[in-house]
Amino acid sequence: MVQYVSPPLDLSFAALADATRRGIIDQLGRGEASITSLAERFQMTLTGVKKHVQVLERAGLVVTQKVGRVRTCKLGARGLAAEAEWIEARRKLFEARFDALDEIISEMKQEQGNGSAD
Amino acid sequence: MVQYVSPPLDLSFAALADATRRGIIDQLGRGEASITSLAERFQMTLTGVKKHVQVLERAGLVVTQKVGRVRTCKLGARGLAAEAEWIEARRKLFEARFDALDEIISEMKQEQGNGSAD
DNA sequence: TAATTACTGAACCATATGGTTCAGTATGTA
DNA sequence: TACATACTGAACCATATGGTTCAGTAATTA
Secondary structure, eight states: OOOOOOOOHHHHHHHHTSHHHHHHHHHHHTOOEEHHHHHHHTTOOHHHHHHHHHHHHHTTSEEEEEETTEEEEEEOTTTTHHHHHHHHHHHHHHHHHTSSHHHHHHHHHHHHSOOSOO | OOOOOOOOHHHHHHHHTSHHHHHHHHHHHTOOEEHHHHHHHTTOOHHHHHHHHHHHHHTTSEEEEEETTEEEEEEOTTTTHHHHHHHHHHHHHHHHHTSSHHHHHHHHHHHHSOOSOO
């Protein structure tokens, strides 16, 4: 069976923690792109884009290939399965804590009634 | 209608990009905990734990409350809905790119056949 | 061959991160 | 009142991040 060992979640979550990189993912979702085209799209130097792409690559979210003088970037095959899995499993934990509406309401009060030393 | 405006994804994904913080979330999934108990559990100074908890708090993933001299931490009410939503939407993009097995195989070859200037 | 294009790498900068220690402050207990 | 507990904040440290500029190299094109 073909198995993808995803790079540790540290890398992928860190990669997703930047709006430009999330934008690059969205862009690649519409089709492959060169470093230059991404640089134009995101108003950034080639070097800047290259670094972002490298972060995405280390996280396994993007693959690149250089043909001639052009490096083409596309979404990686491993996808976001591992991240989705981690999050879904924890969502259950969160929900379990909040099956009663009371908790939510008391939290809201807490957030409103400020001036506390909290 | 009660609406939670989640702090930007930047904050929550960054918060999730650290194994200790993911561990704290798991721990709080089993019940509330004080700073001291988390520090014991994760073999870290109180100050260190406090910082991690603050990162989780800024991301809205954890709420804390100080009663007496003890600060109690628990999972935040907003949960991981926004993150799950972002990821699920992108999974479709990734899958759309890889509905053919060919692509996966060609990537695997690429990863194996190294020594290229890639 | 010369000029242009596309990328790359090193160096730099300011700021953030993940951790520590140390010196408090506030609370609870004997 | 004295001591212990639980946290807090400032200061420090090494390393990472997000960006830049500048000086290349390699591939096309004229």
